[in-house]
Amino acid sequence: MADQVTVSRKAALTARGGSAEAILTPATAATRISLRAGAEALPALSAALGVTLPTRPKTSASSGQRHALWIGPDEWLVFDESEADLMAAAASSGTLHSAADISHRNVAVIVSGPGANVAINSGCPQDLSLAIFPVGGCSRTILGKAEIILFRTAEDQFRVECWRSFSPFVFGLLSEGAADAGY
Amino acid sequence: MLLIYCPYCEEERSELEFRGAGDAHIARPENIADITDEEFEEYFFLRQNPKGLIFERWRHIHGCGRFFNAARDTVSDRFYTTYKAGEPKPDVSDILQSEQNKGAAK
Ligand SMILES: [Zn+2]
Numbered sequence: 001m002a003d004q005v006t007v008s009r010k011a012a013l014t015a016r017g018g019s020a021e022a023i024l025t026p027a028t029a030a031t032r033i034s035l036r037a038g039a040e041a042l043p044a045l046s047a048a049l050g051v052t053l054p055t056r057p058k059t060s061a062s063s064g065q066r067h068a069l070w071i072g073p074d075e076w077l078v079f080d081e082s083e084a085d086l087m088a089a090a091a092s093s094g095t096l097h098s099a100a101d102i103s104h105r106n107v108a109v110i111v112s113g114p115g116a117n118v119a120i121n122s123g124c125p126q127d128l129s130l131a132i133f134p135v136g137g138c139s140r141t142i143l144g145k146a147e148i149i150l151f152r153t154a155e156d157q158f159r160v161e162c163w164r165s166f167s168p169f170v171f172g173l174l175s176e177g178a179a180d181a182g183y
Numbered sequence: 184m185l186l187i188y189c190p191y192c193e194e195e196r197s198e199l200e201f202r203g204a205g206d207a208h209i210a211r212p213e214n215i216a217d218i219t220d221e222e223f224e225e226y227f228f229l230r231q232n233p234k235g236l237i238f239e240r241w242r243h244i245h246g247c248g249r250f251f252n253a254a255r256d257t258v259s260d261r262f263y264t265t266y267k268a269g270e271p272k273p274d275v276s277d278i279l280q281s282e283q284n285k286g287a288a289k
Pocket residue numbers: 189190191192193243246247248249
């Protein structure tokens with residue numbers, strides 16, 4: 001009989017990077033769901049998840065370590081930085097919805113510093129001025145050739161979610177942008 | 184860079200977030216098994232490709248993911264207006280009239 005081995009999780013990104021203007025840090029592991037639901041399911045889903053699912057474009061809602069980001073009229077990214085079981089929470093709502101566990105499909109890079117917006121704008125066409133993209137604002141968009149979800153967590157800090165296999169590209173492009181952000 | 188107003192995100196976004204999806208307001212025949220080959224060809228393949236105003240479907244694929252419709256000028260690439268899927272096709276003369284008014288105001 002084969003011996004059992006315990007495998008350990010291999011992180012897609014480990015190194016910190018960036019520049020003094022824009023520091024790049026791989027985000028800690030999180031649970032994530034891609035949530036689709038109609039308007040009638042939102043009150044029960046929000047109660048079950050413990051965070052009110054936002055219904056306005058580019059807005060988010062947070063409760064402790066849990067965050068719900070508006071992606072489209074019937075689509076949200078919900079993630080939990082304490083790795084709580086979001087699938088179970090959504091299922092307990094008893095509503096008609098679709099929740100796909102994408103905890104390990106995505107990884108995130110935290111971009112922080114006075115040049116965080118400049119670093120991201122090196123590959124992303126969105127207007128990141130505070131009036132247009134305020135703190136708490138979020139959007140699916142692109143960074144170079146990769147699709148990302150951008151979440152502004154502070155005036156000078158963004159969370160950049162991307163698909164795991166794109167993360168070396170995203171981290172590399174952000175590193176280039178971070179290096180340029182000081183000039 | 185072309186900016187396209189997404190009626191679901193309610194703001195202008197870069198063309199890089201969008202993908203074109205062909206002509207708009209083409210109704211799929213409800214009796215598609217019964218129509219002739221010529222009628223199917225007309226529905227499925229034949230397009231006007233007009234010079235000037237055209238109604239098209241677009242998808243905000245790297246944004247909210249939604250399909251919507253747009254009135255665009257095929258010569259200047261100018262988007263006259265965009266509107267949500269399922270909303271009625273705007274009146275052509277209204278669009279052209281409002282363009283003339285904008286031109287006169289300049
Ligand atoms: Zn949109």
